[in-house]
Amino acid sequence: MKILIVGSGGREHAIAWKVAQSPKAEKIYCAPGNAGIAEYAECVPIGAMEFEKLVAFAKEKEIDLTVVGMDDPLVGGIVDAFEAEGLRVFGPRKNAAILEGSKAFSKDLMKKYKIPTAAYETFTDADAALAYLEKADFPIVLKADGLALGKGVLICNTLEEAKEGVKTIMQDKKFGSAGNCMVIEEFMTGREVSVLSYVDGKTIKTMTSAQDHKRAGDGDTGLNTGGMGTFSPSPFYTPEVDAFCKKYIYQATVDAMAAEGRPFKGIIFFGLMLTEKGPRVLEYNARFGDPEAQVVLPRMKTDIVDVFEACIDGTLDQTDLQFEDNAAVCVVLASKGYPVQYDKGFVIRGLERFKDKDGYYVFHAGSKRTDEGIVTNGGRVLGVTAKGKTLKEARANAYEAVNWIDFENKYYRHDIGKAIDEA
Numbered sequence: 001m002k003i004l005i006v007g008s009g010g011r012e013h014a015i016a017w018k019v020a021q022s023p024k025a026e027k028i029y030c031a032p033g034n035a036g037i038a039e040y041a042e043c044v045p046i047g048a049m050e051f052e053k054l055v056a057f058a059k060e061k062e063i064d065l066t067v068v069g070m071d072d073p074l075v076g077g078i079v080d081a082f083e084a085e086g087l088r089v090f091g092p093r094k095n096a097a098i099l100e101g102s103k104a105f106s107k108d109l110m111k112k113y114k115i116p117t118a119a120y121e122t123f124t125d126a127d128a129a130l131a132y133l134e135k136a137d138f139p140i141v142l143k144a145d146g147l148a149l150g151k152g153v154l155i156c157n158t159l160e161e162a163k164e165g166v167k168t169i170m171q172d173k174k175f176g177s178a179g180n181c182m183v184i185e186e187f188m189t190g191r192e193v194s195v196l197s198y199v200d201g202k203t204i205k206t207m208t209s210a211q212d213h214k215r216a217g218d219g220d221t222g223l224n225t226g227g228m229g230t231f232s233p234s235p236f237y238t239p240e241v242d243a244f245c246k247k248y249i250y251q252a253t254v255d256a257m258a259a260e261g262r263p264f265k266g267i268i269f270f271g272l273m274l275t276e277k278g279p280r281v282l283e284y285n286a287r288f289g290d291p292e293a294q295v296v297l298p299r300m301k302t303d304i305v306d307v308f309e310a311c312i313d314g315t316l317d318q319t320d321l322q323f324e325d326n327a328a329v330c331v332v333l334a335s336k337g338y339p340v341q342y343d344k345g346f347v348i349r350g351l352e353r354f355k356d357k358d359g360y361y362v363f364h365a366g367s368k369r370t371d372e373g374i375v376t377n378g379g380r381v382l383g384v385t386a387k388g389k390t391l392k393e394a395r396a397n398a399y400e401a402v403n404w405i406d407f408e409n410k411y412y413r414h415d416i417g418k419a420i421d422e423a
């Protein structure tokens with residue numbers, strides 16, 4: 001098969017690596033890809049939002065299967081654009097990707113179908129939001145309705161902060177049109193867990209659990225980022241939690257989408273908080289997590305191309321989805337200053353040390369090939385993943401491998417997976 005992957009980050013590198021393991025994958029393309037993905041795929045300079053060009057490319061190259069890694073094109077309707085031309089594509093249509101694209105939609109869905117989540121109200125008017133906040137309990141959570149690169153969530157400890165937040169989201173429109181509508185939500189406390197799943201419209205098969213570290217600094221300090229590291233599985237995701245989520249959350253979400261006339265095919269990423277009252281949905285995403293994919297996919301045993309096809313064909317119930325009984329840790333190597341301001345263009349050394357090393361992976365997030373070699377080209381530069389028999393072993397292996405890589409302004413967290421010591 002000829003397979004096209006759409007995206008350019010560490011997640012797409014992990015997808016491309018996993019697709020390349022499949023005996024079915026004869027030729028892989030990636031648009032636009034990056035310097036790491038280029039090892040498995042021919043990278044083509046078409047942006048993920050250039051639907052017409054992507055469709056034309058897929059037709060010209062007779063692509064058998066397109067896999068979309070990123071949220072923006074999914075929410076924008078890339079799957080509909082491919083299907084309209086009779087092309088096979090893995091991912092939710094626009095009317096289903098709204099599960100991630102609109103927080104107001106997902107909250108209303110959960111309320112209607114009694115899926116456990118934080119209490120909330122939706123506002124399209126800043127004055128109404130401010131009036132509501134006057135009587136609210138704090139801390140409270142403000143969420144811009146639309147996609148905001150993972151940054152549209154503000155946790156406000158006081159009324160003053162919340163007023164400032166309404167201004168940021170709804171009046172100053174810091175997150176653009178994502179802030180035309182806003183959700184104000186009850187603040188919850190507990191452990192966070194990410195559970196990714198494959199969905200074929202009716203059947204859902206969950207993957208092994210993972211946990212992300214969103215803050216930039218050690219000890220969960222500093223600004224929110226796209227994710228500074230992950231570990232899998234989460235020791236806090238116990239069989240009891242799994243049983244609760246299977247009963248009240250996973251299939252309920254898939255059935256709710258089908259009942260709304262929005263059958264979901266693709267990946268549903270459940271962002272869960274394990275509260276004292278039980279697991280609650282924090283958010284849905286309509287794609288693999290980044291950097292969750294970088295710890296979950298290396299542990300997946302099943303051929304991913306078979307799973308993608310089963311989701312498209314509605315035969316996921318016949319697929320035996322298997323994961324290895326081990327652990328993985330991913331440490332993100334970023335550029336100093338991320339997520340605010342950082343320099344790019346520094347030569348990356350040591351990448352060759354990962355070649356043919358079983359259980360060690362370096363997934364590129366922001367890199368570029370130049371005449372000088374591969375250089376840094378983003379805030380998050382690489383994700384270094386290592387497996388181990390246990391989480392502790394995986395963490396030790398990952399931090400050992402972090403030392404193999406060197407570039408100017410290399411920055412990373414030292415405590416990825418440290419929470420496992422408390423498990």
Ligand code: AMP
Nearest residue numbers: 118141153185186187188189271282283
């Ligand atoms: P989201 O994009 O909805 O996942 O939110 C980003 C992060 O904000 C989450 O990973 C949580 O750490 C935090 N967050 C979101 N909603 C809540 C909530 N209701 N209570 C506490 N923290 C939250």
Ligand code: GLY
Nearest residue numbers: 212227289290291
């Ligand atoms: N790592 C969180 C996300 O992909 O949204």
